Amino acid sequence: MIATRNRVIFRALPTSKPLVARHDVGVSQPPTPDPDWVADFRATHGRDPNEQDWQDYLLSLRYPGTGPNGEWLERDWQVYYRLVDLLGGDLLSRIGKPGGHGTGFYSGIGAFLALWKLEPGPDGTRIAYARNFPAGGIPPNTTGWTWGNTILILESERNNRPLLMHEYTHVLQYRYKGIGYVPNYLKGGVYNWDNNPYEMQGVEVQQIYEWNPWLPPIWEIVWVGGRSQ
Amino acid sequence: MGAGKIARGLVVAAFLVIAAGILAACDTNYDLVIENHTDQRIAVTLYDRLVYELQPCSVQIASIAGPGTPSGKGFRVSVRGGDGATLAQAEVQPQRLEGYTQPVILVRIPQEGGDACPAPVEGVFLLVVRNYSQTEATIWLGDARLGTVAPLDQTAFGPLPGTWADVKRVAIRDASNTLISYSARAEYSLGDIPRFFIGFTAPRARQ
Ligand SMILES: [Zn+2]
Numbered sequence: 224m225i226a227t228r229n230r231v232i233f234r235a236l237p238t239s240k241p242l243v244a245r246h247d248v249g250v251s252q253p254p255t256p257d258p259d260w261v262a263d264f265r266a267t268h269g270r271d272p273n274e275q276d277w278q279d280y281l282l283s284l285r286y287p288g289t290g291p292n293g294e295w296l297e298r299d300w301q302v303y304y305r306l307v308d309l310l311g312g313d314l315l316s317r318i319g320k321p322g323g324h325g326t327g328f329y330s331g332i333g334a335f336l337a338l339w340k341l342e343p344g345p346d347g348t349r350i351a352y353a354r355n356f357p358a359g360g361i362p363p364n365t366t367g368w369t370w371g372n373t374i375l376i377l378e379s380e381r382n383n384r385p386l387l388m389h390e391y392t393h394v395l396q397y398r399y400k401g402i403g404y405v406p407n408y409l410k411g412g413v414y415n416w417d418n419n420p421y422e423m424q425g426v427e428v429q430q431i432y433e434w435n436p437w438l439p440p441i442w443e444i445v446w447v448g449g450r451s452q
Numbered sequence: 453m454g455a456g457k458i459a460r461g462l463v464v465a466a467f468l469v470i471a472a473g474i475l476a477a478c479d480t481n482y483d484l485v486i487e488n489h490t491d492q493r494i495a496v497t498l499y500d501r502l503v504y505e506l507q508p509c510s511v512q513i514a515s516i517a518g519p520g521t522p523s524g525k526g527f528r529v530s531v532r533g534g535d536g537a538t539l540a541q542a543e544v545q546p547q548r549l550e551g552y553t554q555p556v557i558l559v560r561i562p563q564e565g566g567d568a569c570p571a572p573v574e575g576v577f578l579l580v581v582r583n584y585s586q587t588e589a590t591i592w593l594g595d596a597r598l599g600t601v602a603p604l605d606q607t608a609f610g611p612l613p614g615t616w617a618d619v620k621r622v623a624i625r626d627a628s629n630t631l632i633s634y635s636a637r638a639e640y641s642l643g644d645i646p647r648f649f650i651g652f653t654a655p656r657a658r659q
Contacts (some may be wrong), residue, residue, distance in 0.1 A: 286653060379553070381633070383481075383622065405476045436582065
């Protein structure tokens with residue numbers, strides 16, 4: 224079994240299976256999959272589940288799907304896997320990790336632009352809900368701007384969940400690429416969003432959340448790798 | 453090299469990084485408004501990857517991100533008919549329109565030989581709120597409390613006077629009065645009252 228970075232907190236959830244594990248950042252001790260779930264999984268998929276299947280199942284216990292009682296339907300899993308495949312292991316493996324010095328350098332510039340008026344955001348990010356220049360730190364005509372782990376969002380977009388997921392996708396990209404992120408982004412084409420790989424990911428994530436408001440936030444995905452359908 | 457020169461070099465380097473960064477990961481939101489005035493199903497594609505499928509005589513509104521600084525470049529949009537044939541391809545320039553808070557990418561597909569559809573209803577909307585969480589939520593439109601939506605349930609509020617711009621005024625609060633962020637989009641038939649859909653979720657409650 225693949226070792227995880229997580230500490231396990233056991234708690235009861237409102238499901239038929241009374242004891243499940245929720246992962247939190249910390250020590251490595253993977254939970255033991257529920258034998259009933261393993262049997263169900265084998266019957267449905269015709270193969271043994273792996274550690275990632277178990278983590279995905281635990282996620283489905285933490286957030287409701289679109290079924291009548293909040294269960295995840297087959298089409299919910301399809302949407303979830305579309306999101307997972309779109310982000311890929313390179314980005315998903317950055318969840319829960321702040322990134323290196325390069326990311327920290329960009330985060331600092333973001334904090335400076337926000338004049339350090341930052342609120343704690345999810346997964347180690349810091350968010351400034353600001354106004355456009357010159358009143359605030361966001362360029363004119365701009366809604367969201369990400370610098371490392373620092374996200375600047377227009378004050379009027381505070382409730383815009385798909386936009387936050389777009390910007391958080393950029394956070395994971397920064398953590399993956401480090402100091403090389405900005406040069407790589409510019410190479411992808413600033414106005415060429417049809418081909419810029421970073422924005423292609425961003426806009427698609429945004430659309431997935433626009434159409435599927437039930438989806439858990441990206442930072443709730445526990446990635447141990449090895450997804451297989 | 454003196455300390456002054458080093459400091460000046462660092463400031464210049466910082467400005468260069470910021471100047472480059474202004475262009476990176478810098479997003480502007482646009483309202484994408486697609487009106488299908490034809491009697492056939494159509495599919496509209498942006499960025500060669502975002503596909504919006506529309507029924508005959510229907511409208512969809514969504515938010516879409518694009519370059520954050522004025523590039524002068526339009527959005528490449530392609531429209532396919534129900535049979536898969538390309539009906540149109542165009543570069544659409546965003547424009548400011550009444551009833552929208554953001555620049556609008558307006559894609560209107562007309563019927564050849566006259567409109568096949570009823571006229572759009574304007575100035576009024578239904579707010580359809582879907583609560584995917586397992587706790588009750590209270591819905592506000594500006595200062596007006598519209599009501600509550602039960603767990604895992606959907607409620608339609610209205611008709612309410614207003615436009616798509618009013619969706620930005622919606623606030624959703626849980627039992628502890630905490631704001632919940634949400635997704636919004638619109639889908640409705642021409643001639644019907646516009647239906648604006650809002651959805652949100654939250655972690656399952658502990659027992
Ligand atoms: Zn972006």
